[in-house]
Amino acid sequence: MSDYVLVINAGSSSLKYSLVDGVSGEAVASGLVERIGESQGHQVHRGPDGESNGELSIAMHEDALRAAIDAFGTYGPSLDDVDIAAVGHRVVHGGSRFAAPVLVDDALVAEVTDLVPLAPLHNPANLEGIEVARRLFPDLPHVAVFDTAFHQTLPPHAYTYAVPSEWLEEYGIRRYGFHGTSHAFVSGQAARLLGHDPADVNLIVLHLGNGCSATAVRGGESVDTSMGLTPLEGLVMGTRSGDLDPAIQTHLVRELGWSVDKIDHALNHDSGLKGLTGDNDFRELSRRQAAGDERAQLAFEVYCYRIKKYVGAYYAVLGRVDAIVFTAGVGEHSAEVRAASLQGLDRLGIQVDPDRNTAPSSTARSVSTDDSSVAVLVIPTNEEWQIARETLAVIRP
Incomplete structure (x- = not known):
């Protein structure tokens, strides 16, 4: 067969x-x-x-x-x-x-x-x-x-927005989360790398590509995630703003006369790293940063600061964290992002080993120090394999 x-x-x-x-x-x-x-x-x-x-x-x-x-x-x-x-x-x-x-x-x-x-x-x-x-x-x-299925294990207190209840009941407005196939694959691989059953492992998974999301995984299940009703919420991304004061949109309508479509396009396609620097390619951002470009440096700091905030928040959500996992294009290839996003978290048991972190590799690996109580892992994602596995599971129950 x-x-x-x-x-x-x-x-x-x-x-x-x-x-x-x-x-x-x-x-x-x-x-x-x-x-x-x-x-x-x-x-x-x-x-x-x-x-x-x-x-x-x-x-x-x-x-x-x-x-x-x-x-x-x-x-x-x-x-x-x-x-x-x-x-x-x-x-x-x-x-x-x-x-x-x-x-x-x-x-x-x-x-x-x-x-x-x-x-x-x-x-x-x-x-x-x-x-x-x-x-x-x-x-x-x-x-x-x-893409949203992995996050259907979120508890109501994590997926419910503090808005009129009929918004959820009648219009389905709630947190759904995305990148689910990636988070599911990577969390399973992380448990295997740690030598534990997924049910025994708590993880913070950071999918950092052009789109970015963070997920708190408890015992193999998503319990919170940074993207919301749409993929716009959460971390700073290539062209998306991530978290921002929702009243900014009202301000743009009242003060500048912007249409809803114009605002939506700006937040999804002209914001994030592109909005801050004009470039959404992280490789170009790194080149400009190394050359002393102040806008690129600020964008890098904003990007990593947002990641650090979510790491701290999800550490609090989980209570115990066994590993922080970086995946996707930026997560897998940028040692600078990994180091900056976790810098100063030693008191939480998170320590990145500089040599392991910068050593070139394309395989799943640990980049934390031997005495770090929380492992820091880099695991290449494989959404196609995850989709293939889930497809076979449906046709061969």
């Missing part, structure tokens, strides 16, 4: 895909189609028989998935020769309805469609990817894996 899962992550103008062995985690091929609907698209495919990297015309998501299938045929492995067990789809928002992955059928599509108001930028694209894949792979089971 095949363990291969075709993992699809459909964005508004992109389609990311990977053929993953759901048991071993090996990605035998992967690719990305970008700029869907623009005059000139771009595709990258990495397979066992080579790599393609070129421009092509991609009008819609169906064209993108067909281009991916063609790339599998040219650069391997041909999907005609692979016994694919299922197709796993990343879906950003499952609301409070979905605490686990679900087999896709027409009823599931209707329910996810009902949730579009909670994620108007993401769920429509996810649905488009599902519909296209169901047409092109009609004989395979399809499974929806929700």
Whole structure:
């Protein structure tokens, strides 16, 4: 019986895909189609028989998935020769309805469609990817894996906002959290690295990429997380503001006459590191910081300070912390962020070893000192493998 899962992550103008062995985690091929609907698209495919990297015309998501299938045929492995067990789809928002992955059928599509108001930028694209894949792979089971599902274990006191109760009851306004597949994967890997069962471990997981989130994990379950109703809340991110006084938006309307859409765009696309420096690429920020750029230095300090605040808050939430885990692009590769975010927390038992922290490595590892009572771990995330594993669990209960 095949363990291969075709993992699809459909964005508004992109389609990311990977053929993953759901048991071993090996990605035998992967690719990305970008700029869907623009005059000139771009595709990258990495397979066992080579790599393609070129421009092509991609009008819609169906064209993108067909281009991916063609790339599998040219650069391997041909999907005609692979016994694919299922197709796993990343879906950003499952609301409070979905605490686990679900087999896709027409009823599931209707329910996810009902949730579009909670994620108007993401769920429509996810649905488009599902519909296209169901047409092109009609004989395979399809499974929806929700970014919010891991956080459905949050207790009411953690997910409830102090707003009129009917906002939650009638409109579903509450904390949902995101990056769930990453937090689930990394917390499991962290427990294994520590040599303990996940049920016995308390963790603070820091997913630091272009989007950033922190999660308090008690015994393998999320009990608090920094992102909220939307992915805007919480840490400073590449283009998102993270936490801010909600009255700022009212101020912009009253004093500057800004529209809701303009404010929403500014907070999601022109804020964060980009708003502070003009750049949302952390590598460019580091280069500018090293060159003495004051704006880059301030942005770095704001970014790390926000992380430190959440570490302290979640330490208080958990009471006992076994490890702090860094993952995703910045978390895995920036020793400077790891050191600055945890600096001065020695009294909490958190000590980063400078040599271990700066040693080049792409594997899961500890970067804390031997006498640090709280381990500091760096663990590469693998959301595709997590989606593949959860997909197999649905079709093989």
